[in-house]
Amino acid sequence: MLNSTPPKTELPDCHYRDQPTLIPPIAPTPAHSLYLSNVDDQKFLRFSIKYLYVFRKSIAAESLRESLSRVLVDYYPLAGRLRKSPGGDGEKLEVDCNGEGALFAEGFMDFAVDEFLGISEKPNRSWRKLLFRVEGQSFFDIPPLVVQVTNLRCGGMILCTAINHCICDGIGTAQFLHAWAHAATTRPNLDRPIKPFHHRHVLKPRNPTRTNPTHPGYLIHPDQPDGAVDVHRYLLSQPVVPSSTTFSAADILRLKRQCVPSVKCTAFEALASHTWRAWVRSLDLPPTVNAKLLFSVNVRKRVDPALPDGYYGNGFVLGCAQTAVRDLTAGTRSLHDAVRLVQEAKSNVTGDYVRSLVDLMEGRRVKTDLSASLVISQWAKLGLEDLELGEAGKGVFMGSVTSDIYCLFLPVVGDAEAVRVLVSMPETAVEKFEFYMREFSDEKGMVVDNGGEVNYQNGTNGFHDHDHDHFT
Missing domain, CATH: 3.30.559.10 (Chloramphenicol acetyltransferase-like domain)
Incomplete structure (x- = not known):
């Protein structure tokens, strides 16, 4: 008789071995304020991009921490903290490149890779257990990079990352993740990742500013007209x-x-x-x-x-x-x-x-x-789907949390x-x-x-x- 029991859609609780830790860069990094462009710090982007990867093999958390600390030497703004720019209008943001570190959590879930793949088409609220929730009063209290690795009972793992959108766009996050994967590998024949370019002054406004009247995706006068849908x-x-x-x-x-x-x-x-x-x-x-x-x-x-x-x-x-x-x-x-x-x-x-x-x-x-x-x-x-993370190899699923x-x-x-x-x-x-x-x-x-x-x-x-x- 065939088993007609539908797959469980709710993930079980995640159990944490220890409290999350901060992973700073392994070597000294520049200590300065990083200017963010007007494209970077617009309010539309004040959230984290949350990626989810499923691997059939796991990697020791210590190895992931060590490789993350090495890649943060190059991507040191992700180890800093966002703040309001002093002396500005209260809206301008910058990154305090203080090397405080990315947040790293390790957990265990009584679930298997194949069970997850069976429900992977549509996220639900229980997936949020796969990414440590940082308690804070505001957007600024959340580290720009939060990582959780969740080990599964079958020997696989789920890796979730939350990367602040004000610092990286999609191309930038992919660039960072591939650099981390390169740092986590032991194969010397892989091409070295491209070096990151940090400075955002290349998108500074002109002086004096010159604007065109037509920007249809944006509201120049933000108040919604009465009666509009x-x-x-x-x-x-x-x-x-x-x-x-x-x-x-x-x-x-x-x-x-x-x-x-x-x-x-x-x-x-x-x-x-x-x-x-x-x-x-x-x-x-x-x-x-x-x-x-x-x-x-x-x-x-x-x-x-x-x-x-x-x-x-x-x-x-x-x-x-x-x-x-x-x-x-x-x-x-x-x-x-x-x-x-x-x-x-x-x-x-x-x-x-x-x-x-x-x-x-x-x-x-x-x-x-x-x-x-x-x-x-x-x-x-x-x-993003081509990420090859050390001994874990390539993921069998990539999506959003x-x-x-x-x-x-x-x-x-x-x-x-x-x-x-x-x-x-x-x-x-x-x-x-x-x-x-x-x-x-x-x-x-x-x-x-x-x-x-x-x-x-x-x-x-x-x-x-x-x-x-x-x-x-």
Whole structure:
């Protein structure tokens, strides 16, 4: 008789052998204040990026501590502490490079790698047990780098890191993690990691500042106009649940084929546009609302002069595609048109645009426009899944500790072309969102989902755009 018992989705408690310890750099490091650029310290980025790795083999915690202390010699700002810049306006941040150390915790969980893989598609609140919670009164009380290694009963381990976003962007975190992995290996034939470039003055505002009037992803006058639809506030007020959809290379190719020959597009452009449309359709927004898609654009080579190799600070700004809901959701050309909007948004992020935005942020009169925006963060092409950590080898899973209303494009270990889309949606909309995410139309009008079912369009897709009340 087959065992039909569903897998346990809640993780058991994590037991700590000792109190967490601070890991300082193994050698003396420069003691100074590190200036953060206006891109680094914007309020939108005042949180930690939380990565989760699963390995079938474990490494002695002492070995991880020692390798971490060595890599922190190069990445010494991560061993410092964030603080408000003295003499500023109370909003400007800097890093006190005091060598205090990263927080390192070691725990044990009565769980196995295969059990975790069975529930790994969608994070839940119990995953937070895998990352030590630092008690503090404010954002400044949390060390820029927090690490927890959790040993499992099967001999495997889960490694979680929380890296302050004000100090590193996605490219920067990947650069740091690969440097740590290099320090943890005993193989001498590995290429040495790129040296980090610490200084952020390359993105200082100009004197005098010069700003352009058009920065569609940002609000120059942050007060929300009366009567405007604020989807972001609505989402924060609702019970949300994670949604996860994996797109194979064939799925993404099917999306791209809907746009040719009129427009050629990248995998990101096609998948971001598809996700944007599914998100808007599932929330049933009023047709006249101006819906936005915000996504990170790497500007390291777009500014002149280019940012130096090894720059691990925030070297991105948000591209913004926007259109009325009715134009995004109606008609057979909607995906094609959305892709064009994403491409146009990317092309608008020029060097002059970046410098203008940095100047605009100097006055603290600007914030990210989240009112009716889906925010997508691209983790899938950063090499995060290729992390090879000493004797543990490569991980069998890489993802996020948590799911949020911001959308993540995650890598799939073992399949470089696949992408997993993770985002939290209101309970009332998640089923509809997942249906639209699985919906693919080919040239003959068929709808194909990831489960392999094929149905011919007959004027309905199982959900109607008027199935529930309009969002207000």
